Structure formats: structure tokens, C-alpha cells
Amino acid sequence: MKRITTIFAALLLAASLPLSLSAQGGISADMLKEISKAYEGNANDKAIRNALNTTSISVLAENAENMAMIDTHFSDEVRTKGITDQKSSGRCWLFSGLNVLRAKMIDKYDLGDFTFSQNYVFFYDQLEKANLFLQGVIDTKDLPFEDRKVDWLFQNPIGDGGQFTGVSNLITKYGLVPADAMPETLCSNNTSAMSTQIKTLLRQDGLKLRAAGKKADLTAMKTDMLKEVYRILCLCLGVPPTEFQWARYDSKGNFVSEKTYTPLSFYEEFVNADLENNYVMVMNDPTREYFKVYEIDYDRHVYDGENWVYVNLPVERIKEMAIASIKGNTAMYFSCDVNKFLNSKKGVADLNNYDYASLLGVEFTMNKTERVMTHASGSSHAMTLKAVDIKNGKPVKWMVENSWGASSGYRGNIIMTDEWFDEYMFRLVVEKQYVPADVMALLKQKPIMLPAWDPMFLPEE
Secondary structure (H helix, E strand, C coil), X not given: CHHHHHHHHHHHHHHHCCHHHHCCCCCCHHHHHHHHHHCCCCHHHHHHHHHHHHCCHHHHHECHHHCCCCCCCCCEECCCCCCCECCECCCHHHHHHXXXXXXXXXXXXXXXXXXXXXXXXXXXXHHHHHHHHHHHHHXXXXXXXXXXXXXXXXXXXXXXXXXXXXXXXXXXXXXXCEHHHCCCCHHHHECHHHHHHHHHHHHHHHHHHHHCCCCCCHHHHHHHHHHHHHHHHHHHHCCCCXXXXXXXXXXXXXXXXXXXXXXXXXXXXXXXXXXCCCEEEEECCCCCCCCEEEEECCCCCCCCCCCEEEEECCHHHHHHHHHHHHHCCCCEEEEXXXXXCEECCCCEEXXXXXXXXXXXXXXXXXXHHHHHHCCCXXXXXXXXXXXXXXXXXXXXXXXXXXXXXXCCCECCEEEXXXXXXXXXXEEEEEEHHHCCHHHHHHCCCCCEEECCCCHHHCCEC
């Protein structure tokens, strides 16, 4: 009763105060009058308003002075064949990683348009992520539900996005198969419906694990829960093969050999790379100190696998390694903020593609550091870096193989100006043979651990 009386008195006091005191910080009538002067309603304002009522901002902001197609010649380019299509899924990280390996296999064995089964690896990615979540719930069982890590786990039980350590850990553990051994399905190409159901199932399973008594066999409970996830994956994606036959043909269509493989024996014969130890992950994150090693907690696909560990470097140093790798005919896993200033029709990412400032009559002044700090930019999409054009000893543009189909962009690729690369490139995975000794020495540092909810955790999609 005393508490109710106190609240009532406080409300009466607030009601008696002048508006300027009780609602301080709000938009007052005088402030609104001043703000409204920004729209003058002159001929220019009316013309822009009329245009925006029926046409998208990006179409109207397209810079007429930059309409010509960029030069498509590249001084150095990795030999690749074919363009893949992730359809309506967030599996760009998987397509990018497999396309890096695919380019090497096609070149080494003189293959035609060969593709690994993304669906096969994705099946085990989803199973492993389900286990990662459930085991995470077990590990944090004694923490309150309001704890930041517990809340993050239930907010992110599973997803189809990811990064390169997922590629390396999953392939090392489960191997690879060609696309025709486990083809795509409607659910693998359109992941949202399946993902929604698995998320709901995992969240309710997580609550059961947290509610289980101290004597409960949590491992047995988790195993039963994973059985249900496995069944759903089989229904939606198909049953992953344990053995298959594959006939190899060269680029001219000539028969070479036919053999029975397991996924691991196929990987060992045709890839035979130490994916977990032969690559260095570098990042250009200007919000953090350069020449330091960072690790993001729970930024992995496999519970007993590796978190994303990267060396943070100035963009100039990253370009040095990228150029060396391309000259060595080795494509790279690459991620960026893809939709910024991308003209998808031309397949060109250029800071001059769109002039939003002139159209809207405002200035956009944030630099890369400020955009990352304010969540205005971050790594959103992974592709395969495969070409650079060098003039007078400096790169002027780059090209990535995308996974949006052959009809997208420039013949399925995206061309990026070097200035765009500076502003919106974030991650690159490079073979150790192209990494300078001083950068390799940095890996001896103990990584600085960042929480799972760090902005740089965001998985590529």
C-alpha cells in the first residue's frame, strides 16, 4: 500500500510540472517548427519527392558519370571454371571455401566444370552446430538464464552462415563428395523454413537440459536430442553417403578412371591438404590494434573444433599477401560488406557507383573505423578472391568469384575497385606459403579473447 501511494504521488508531481521539465529531451512544438524548415517544398524538393514515391533510392542515386563499364582486363588471375549458386541460403562461407579447393583440384587434375557437394558438408555443419548449442547449454547450466552468454546461446542456437574454420574443421572430420553424390534439395537451396523448425526444437531442448536434475545423464539426453535433429536433416537434405562411385573425366571429356570412395578417401586423394594448419586468417578491423592476434569465443561450427583466430593487419599488408597468392595461382577465401556501393547489374563495387548525398541533400562522413564502431558496416558475405589488376606496381582493381549464379554480376563475378577494397574488405584466408615471416611470427602471441557477441562474430551469409 505504501509503494502504491508513493507511485501515485510521483505521478501527480509529474503531471504538475511544466512540459519542458517533465518531458525534457523530447521534440517540443518549437523544435518541430524549426525542424520542419528543412523541407522547403520548392521545385527541387518536389521533383525528388515525386521520383522517390515510385522509384528506389538506389536507382535514383546511380551516378550517371560512372555508368561506363569498368575495364575487365586483369594482369593476374587464378585459373578457375564454373560459377556456383547458393540460391536462397546463407551458405556463402561454404561455397567460397569449397570453390577455393575446387579451383586447385580442377587445375591439378585437368577437370571440366567440377563442383563439390555443398549439401553434404552443410548436412554435417547443421548437425555439428546443433551439438555446439546443446553442449554450450550444458556447459552454462549453472549460470542464470539472464547471463549474457546464456542469452546469446538461446538467441543463436543454429544458423546457415559461417566462416572458414567451419570449412576446415568439417571437411577434415567428414571429408568431401562430388555434387552428384549428394545433390542440392529444395531445403538446402532455401534454408529458412528448415532452420526455423530446428531453432525451435533446439531452444526447447535447451530448456530441458537446464531443467534437468543433477543426477540426470545430460550426455544421453543430448544424444537423443541430436537424433531428432539428424532425422530432420535427412528428411530435408537427404542421407549423406558413406560410400559412392565416381568416374573422372578430363577437361576434354575423356574418361580417366572410375573408383569407389568414402568421403574421407575422396578428400585425401583429390585435396590432400592440411586445412586446419596450412592457412592463416587475417582481418582488417581498424577499431582494434593492428599486429595483434584475436579469437572470438564460440565463433566455430564444431564444438571440438577451432574458434575464428585472426591476425589484425593494415589493409596494405593484406594486399601484399593477396597479390602473392594470386600470382601463385591460388584463390583465397575472402569476405566483405558486399552490398555497399555494389552495382549488381554490372557486377562492380565502386565508391562512385551511387551518389546518395546529392540525391538526399545530406553528407555521409563516417570512415571505416566509425562505420564498424556504429554497426554501419561489417563482414557480411564470403566470396573467392581470384584476380588483381596491377598497374605501375600498384593494384587498381580486384575480382572475386561469387556464388549467386552465372547470370549475376559480371559473368558470375564481382569486380572491386582498389578504393572499395580498402573500405569494405574485412577477412582473407591465405596459405602459409604466401604469408611473410613477420606475420607468421605474430601467431606466437596468445590470442586476445573476444566474446561471442562481438560485432566481428557476424557470420558470412
